[in-house]
Amino acid sequence: MTQLSDSIEDSVISAILGGRLRPGTRLGEAKLAEVYGVSRTRVREAMMRLETRGIVHVSARRGWFVVEPSATEARAAFQARRVIETGMLRDLHTLPGDAVAHLRAHVEEEREALHSGHVGSRTCLLGDFHIHLAHAFGNAFLTDILRDLTARTTLVSMLYQSDQDAAASSDDHAGIVTLLADGDYAGAARLMDEHIRRVEDGLDLAAAPDPLAGLREILSPGAPA
Amino acid sequence: MTQLSDSIEDSVISAILGGRLRPGTRLGEAKLAEVYGVSRTRVREAMMRLETRGIVHVSARRGWFVVEPSATEARAAFQARRVIETGMLRDLHTLPGDAVAHLRAHVEEEREALHSGHVGSRTCLLGDFHIHLAHAFGNAFLTDILRDLTARTTLVSMLYQSDQDAAASSDDHAGIVTLLADGDYAGAARLMDEHIRRVEDGLDLAAAPDPLAGLREILSPGAPA
DNA sequence: CGCACCAATCTTGTATACAAGACTGTTGAG
DNA sequence: CTCAACAGTCTTGTATACAAGATTGGTGCG
Numbered sequence: 218m219t220q221l222s223d224s225i226e227d228s229v230i231s232a233i234l235g236g237r238l239r240p241g242t243r244l245g246e247a248k249l250a251e252v253y254g255v256s257r258t259r260v261r262e263a264m265m266r267l268e269t270r271g272i273v274h275v276s277a278r279r280g281w282f283v284v285e286p287s288a289t290e291a292r293a294a295f296q297a298r299r300v301i302e303t304g305m306l307r308d309l310h311t312l313p314g315d316a317v318a319h320l321r322a323h324v325e326e327e328r329e330a331l332h333s334g335h336v337g338s339r340t341c342l343l344g345d346f347h348i349h350l351a352h353a354f355g356n357a358f359l360t361d362i363l364r365d366l367t368a369r370t371t372l373v374s375m376l377y378q379s380d381q382d383a384a385a386s387s388d389d390h391a392g393i394v395t396l397l398a399d400g401d402y403a404g405a406a407r408l409m410d411e412h413i414r415r416v417e418d419g420l421d422l423a424a425a426p427d428p429l430a431g432l433r434e435i436l437s438p439g440a441p442a
Numbered sequence: 443m444t445q446l447s448d449s450i451e452d453s454v455i456s457a458i459l460g461g462r463l464r465p466g467t468r469l470g471e472a473k474l475a476e477v478y479g480v481s482r483t484r485v486r487e488a489m490m491r492l493e494t495r496g497i498v499h500v501s502a503r504r505g506w507f508v509v510e511p512s513a514t515e516a517r518a519a520f521q522a523r524r525v526i527e528t529g530m531l532r533d534l535h536t537l538p539g540d541a542v543a544h545l546r547a548h549v550e551e552e553r554e555a556l557h558s559g560h561v562g563s564r565t566c567l568l569g570d571f572h573i574h575l576a577h578a579f580g581n582a583f584l585t586d587i588l589r590d591l592t593a594r595t596t597l598v599s600m601l602y603q604s605d606q607d608a609a610a611s612s613d614d615h616a617g618i619v620t621l622l623a624d625g626d627y628a629g630a631a632r633l634m635d636e637h638i639r640r641v642e643d644g645l646d647l648a649a650a651p652d653p654l655a656g657l658r659e660i661l662s663p664g665a666p667a
Numbered sequence: 668c669g670c671a672c673c674a675a676t677c678t679t680g681t682a683t684a685c686a687a688g689a690c691t692g693t694t695g696a697g
Numbered sequence: 698c699t700c701a702a703c704a705g706t707c708t709t710g711t712a713t714a715c716a717a718g719a720t721t722g723g724t725g726c727g
Contacts, residue, residue: 688709
């Protein structure tokens with residue numbers, strides 16, 4: 218509600234979307250309070266809101282942690298996105314006049330980020346596409362739900378070492394926009410279904426998430442070719 | 443998180459689902475604290491969680507209120523339910539063995555409540571059907587989302603004087619279960635779409651919500667035939 | 668008699684203090 | 698040298714105190 222709490226929440230969410238916050242990262246109340254220049258009370262409020270949104274969880278008297286979705290939760294998150302996003306497209310009759318142009322511009326941004334090689338903004342933009350699409354659909358509830366769900370699937374990708382091809386994703390996005398421009402909403406829904414399945418299939422959900430992944434990466438002297 | 447907070451949240455939600463809490467009702471922190479025998483801190487936590495779930499909202503220094511969805515929000519809530527519930531059914535391949543039996547039993551309960559004339563439990567059961575269906579689908583995220591969305595549409599129905607025929611709704615539910623039993627998931631999805639549209643169409647969304655509805659009802663000596 | 672202004676009361680907003688539990692590092696026995 | 702027990706430190710959990718604003722009821726002026 219309060220301006221500052223919102224900015225803590227948004228700040229955490231966007232750090233996740235941008236890949237700057239990894240699953241399992243500890244978020245100490247005192248530390249955050251200092252960073253944002255507020256008291257612990259406000260931080261706790263923001264954390265509790267994020268908890269009900271499924272972004273962080275609290276371990277009693279140990280601290281707040283960015284969630285680490287299990288394989289089951291990961292599958293459920295992708296399934297939820299598939300259900301909602303394809304359902305949205307199938308329900309579509311018309312799109313606001315400027316929506317296609319906006320989405321096209323977004324895909325163009327993805328392309329640029331892809332070429333420039335900024336991993337952070339690339340990840341962020343690939344997630345943002347879906348949020349923008351939801352926004353174009355014009356249902357605020359679904360947009361909010363998808364934002365949180367997208368944050369979760371981003372965490373899943375980090376956790377299960379997605380080898381997803383960012384270029385392929387961006388191609389899918391471009392394809393979806395083309396179909397939307399043609400008014401072929403059913404086709405867009407089908408492609409969206411395939412797209413999300415592709416991303417999910419790119420994950421190694423069989424591999425138990427390695428709680429030491431972060432440490433390993435830091436400690437490995439060079440990339441083990 | 444905490445047991446007690448959860449029970450405050452659940453208690454408010456179920457009061458809404460059962461029609462005991464009307465939209466616009468004020469929920470004072472002090473009052474709730476006394477009722478639940480906890481301190482204001484816990485009550486505030488629960489309220490803030492309910493706020494991020496879209497069930498209550500806070501008016502600065504005035505108190506917490508059960509949300510009163512605008513006509514736009516009402517439409518969005520129904521649309522969201524339609525998108526998600528039909529999307530779910532369309533995505534369905536198989537159903538757990540006992541799911542159909544459970545749903546059938548639930549519809550039977552609806553029937554009984556219908557005949558016995560308990561308005562509260564009737565409303566509650568009609569909403570619960572959709573939540574049970576989501577549960578059978580087996581996606582915890584979607585179940586949670588639909589629970590909150592159902593609470594919202596229940597509030598909408600109260601606010602916009604739904605003249606929905608409970609018997610017709612229950613018939614729709616029965617029809618959906620029959621189609622599910624036959625494995626005709628696409629047909630179930632179609633019927634669900636019609637069903638939710640029917641409920642939405644039963645609302646008088648054109649009529650501005652009357653902020654005095656509660657008062658009027660209380661003060662009217664008899665039903666103005 | 669009507670209306671504007673003001674004081675008293677009530678309610679939430681925020682910070683802070685203290686309690687309770689978890690973790691870490693040390694120390695001492697075997 | 699290894700391991701278990703323990704004390705110290707750190708972190709969250711919860712209550713409470715006080716500040717800030719909103720509402721209500723009263724009062725006096727026009």
